[in-house]
Amino acid sequence: MKCRKCGETAVINMRQHKLALCADHFGQWVPAQVEKSIHKYKMFTPEERVLVAASGGKDSLALWDILLRLGYHADGLYLGLGIDGGFDYSGESQRKCEAFVSKFESSNNPEVASPDSWTPTLHILSIPELYGASIPQAAQRVQRGRGKPCSVCGLIKRHEMNRIAHDLGYSALATGHNLDDEAAALFGNTMTWQVGYLARQGPVLPAQDGFARKIKPLCRLYEREMAAYCLVRGIDYIYEECPYSLGATSIAHKELLAELERRSPGARQNFYLSFLKAKEEGFLDDHQVPPARMHACERCGQPTTAPDLCAFCRLWVRVKSQE
Ligand code: SF4
Numbered sequence: 150m151k152c153r154k155c156g157e158t159a160v161i162n163m164r165q166h167k168l169a170l171c172a173d174h175f176g177q178w179v180p181a182q183v184e185k186s187i188h189k190y191k192m193f194t195p196e197e198r199v200l201v202a203a204s205g206g207k208d209s210l211a212l213w214d215i216l217l218r219l220g221y222h223a224d225g226l227y228l229g230l231g232i233d234g235g236f237d238y239s240g241e242s243q244r245k246c247e248a249f250v251s252k253f254e255s256s257n258n259p260e261v262a263s264p265d266s267w268t269p270t271l272h273i274l275s276i277p278e279l280y281g282a283s284i285p286q287a288a289q290r291v292q293r294g295r296g297k298p299c300s301v302c303g304l305i306k307r308h309e310m311n312r313i314a315h316d317l318g319y320s321a322l323a324t325g326h327n328l329d330d331e332a333a334a335l336f337g338n339t340m341t342w343q344v345g346y347l348a349r350q351g352p353v354l355p356a357q358d359g360f361a362r363k364i365k366p367l368c369r370l371y372e373r374e375m376a377a378y379c380l381v382r383g384i385d386y387i388y389e390e391c392p393y394s395l396g397a398t399s400i401a402h403k404e405l406l407a408e409l410e411r412r413s414p415g416a417r418q419n420f421y422l423s424f425l426k427a428k429e430e431g432f433l434d435d436h437q438v439p440p441a442r443m444h445a446c447e448r449c450g451q452p453t454t455a456p457d458l459c460a461f462c463r464l465w466v467r468v469k470s471q472e
């Protein structure tokens with residue numbers, strides 16, 4: 150197969166776009182798509198500083214790379230969760246993030262458009278060091294060994310990412326959710342008609358009451374395109390998923406949508422983009438949840454609807470009481 154732009158051998162064929170590209174042209178096409186999404190959904194401006202939630206996986210490192218190549222001021226945040234899984238999952242993920250950012254530390258990297266010799270920073274924060282328990286340990290104590298640690302993990306990650314974005318003055322928190330992730334989440338929310346979640350789902354969640362703006366610049370790119378981008382760009386990422394993700398419902402939804410996509414190229418993209426269009430046209434306007442009355446948590450100061458402590462602080466009180 151030949152590249153549509155130059156006739157060289159193509160490295161990827163994107164059937165949903167009827168577009169095959171060589172390594173060079175694909176490496177240029179991806180950032181151009183991300184730039185379009187940033188503008189289309191008014192994610193942030195060139196003057197704003199963005200914090201990328203870097204997990205060491207392909208999506209977040211590709212996202213960080215793309216934002217830097219586009220000339221944006223994007224730093225990274227790695228949250229050490231203390232997950233081992235028999236292969237030091239958290240340690241390995243952190244090393245991938247460190248290796249990624251170290252490429253930019255050697256100055257004069259022509260890939261980074263930084264007129265003031267600015268280089269990106271990786272903020273590293275270890276949950277076990279800061280709070281005295283890893284995610285699995287915290288979950289074990291509050292759930293008494295039942296179920297996966299994912300809800301505890303999600304709560305801690307949301308709180309800490311928001312805290313760092315706010316404390317360090319970033320305008321937006323960028324996550325590496327790709328179109329496959331977003332379509333699977335949409336599918337899950339639609340299966341159970343979670344209209345509240347559907348009303349909030351989208352490429353941008355505006356800042357509100359002390360919560361940082363959240364953006365998903367990769368939301369129009371397929372997961373396989375992000376893997377191909379990492380290959381083309383020589384980005385080394387952690388291949389293994391978190392050991393607790395095995396058997397997750399979202400993975401089953403992804404597989405179903407992948408089967409639909411195989412039979413009908415573009416089905417997954419149409420599903421997600423038509424949803425965004427319907428939302429823009431007001432289809433969920435009657436289901437917008439009115440903003441809850443927030444006040445500052447007595448302990449950490451982050452916004453909460455609870456009368457005294459936020460869910461994050463209550464969690465750690467319970468974890469400590471089980472020590
Ligand atoms: S799979 Fe669960 S435990 Fe692992 S990172 Fe995701 S939310 Fe956390």
Ligand SMILES: [Zn+2]
Nearest residue numbers: 152155171174
């Ligand atoms: Zn080409």
Ligand SMILES: [Zn+2]
Nearest residue numbers: 446449459462
């Ligand atoms: Zn709190």
